[in-house]
Amino acid sequence: MPPRTVDFHDPSRRAFLRRTGLTVAAGALLPLLDSAPGAAAADDPDQLFKQGRFAAAERGYRRRLREDPGDAHALAQVGYFALLSNRFGEAEKHLSKAVALRPGDVAPAQRLAECFVRQDRLAPAIPLLKGTGRPRDKAFAELYSHISGRPWQIHGERSAHVPFVTLDPVPAVEAVVNGKPGKYWLDTYATLDLSKEVAEEAGMRAVAELSGGVADNRPITMWLGVLDSFKVGGIEIRNLPVQWSDARRPALPDGTPAAGAFGTTIFYHFLTTMNYAGRALTLRPKSTAAPRTHVTDRLPLWLAGDHFPCTLGSLGDHGPRMVTLDTGGIGSGLDTTVEIAERVGGITVDYDHPIEQAGNKIYPITADRISLGRAVGRDVRGHAAEKVFPGFPGPGQSAQFGFDLLANFTHEFFKPYAVTFDYTTMHLTIR
Structure with a gap:
């Protein structure tokens, strides 16, 4: 979405640099730091999923499906994992079954519609979006119904x-x-x-x-x-x-x-490569191999919603955990919450200069060290929210996506690097 005409160092200016729809309500911060990843019960895929341990969670849901092929929740979750990784055939198969078993369940219907939209197959997405009862879905269903012929x-x-x-x-x-x-x-x-x-x-x-x-x-x-x-x-x-x-x-x-x-x-x-160091955008055919050099780090890439890229990142020695990637953060390299900033350590919160936004307080922060694989940022400036709220990235998206997020990595962090988004192999390359 478009940026806003406010102070470049005010995080409130970002709501339209990082959104493409009406603001999505976010719930309370999920207890991201309450336990180590290994603390989740091995037989509880819901907890594993919430912690971002997708491979282990998927194994758990598939085990449930072997025991009960009609488990609508497990079907929906396996379909969601496939969608996060752009495995469209598998996503469509499992989400379709979940929708058939629970036609009133909005989340699998929306995700099945997204599965079609990402493939530029708009027609089958239209009835699904019309059926959710949500104004945003209805508006996009109307939009897609006006696209005749092959889109994109x-x-x-x-x-x-x-x-x-x-x-x-x-x-x-x-x-x-x-x-x-x-x-x-x-x-x-x-x-x-x-x-x-x-x-x-x-x-x-x-x-x-x-x-x-x-x-x-x-x-x-x-x-x-x-x-x-x-x-x-x-x-x-x-x-x-x-x-x-x-x-x-x-x-x-x-x-x-x-x-x-x-x-x-x-x-x-x-x-797509956003080459900050070389100051250029490069678009190549999806079938092209991503650039590889000895200094390249290749990380997993997931896509949540229609436009929220996610990978694994660390704050200091905490991580790697799930983070979002938002290149549109003006004057900032990191977004998180005060709770996370205080508990991971190595992040200074400037409590003397709060910014009021919609009844919430956002504080300037400086992180000693943050990283995506071997790509490291030091003394990174950013913002921490006192509590999550609609429009705040990173942990604020946890309730929307269903899995915990540690932080959001944004503009200032990426400046020394070239970042390639490969939505075919679902990898992020940083060099």
């Missing part, structure tokens, strides 16, 4: 290598919407989002509308439509879903307005 048609050159027009406050590149060039933020917590002005200039027609999201403590409206053409470098994507809103956005460093933002839903159609 990729034309032009096989690859694109596009220089960043700026690295800060977050990377941005030039792209073209319906023939109109503009500068777009890059954000892994985004889909494809246009400014209202750009959407109007491009002749966009809204086919669905959502209200009730909050930006800068004011309600916003989001419109959904079908975009004829989106071009990055020599690659053109035709007939794709898009959204735009009336949220305010920060200007680019030269004072000009950004045209919007794009991220994971574009990225997962390619082998």
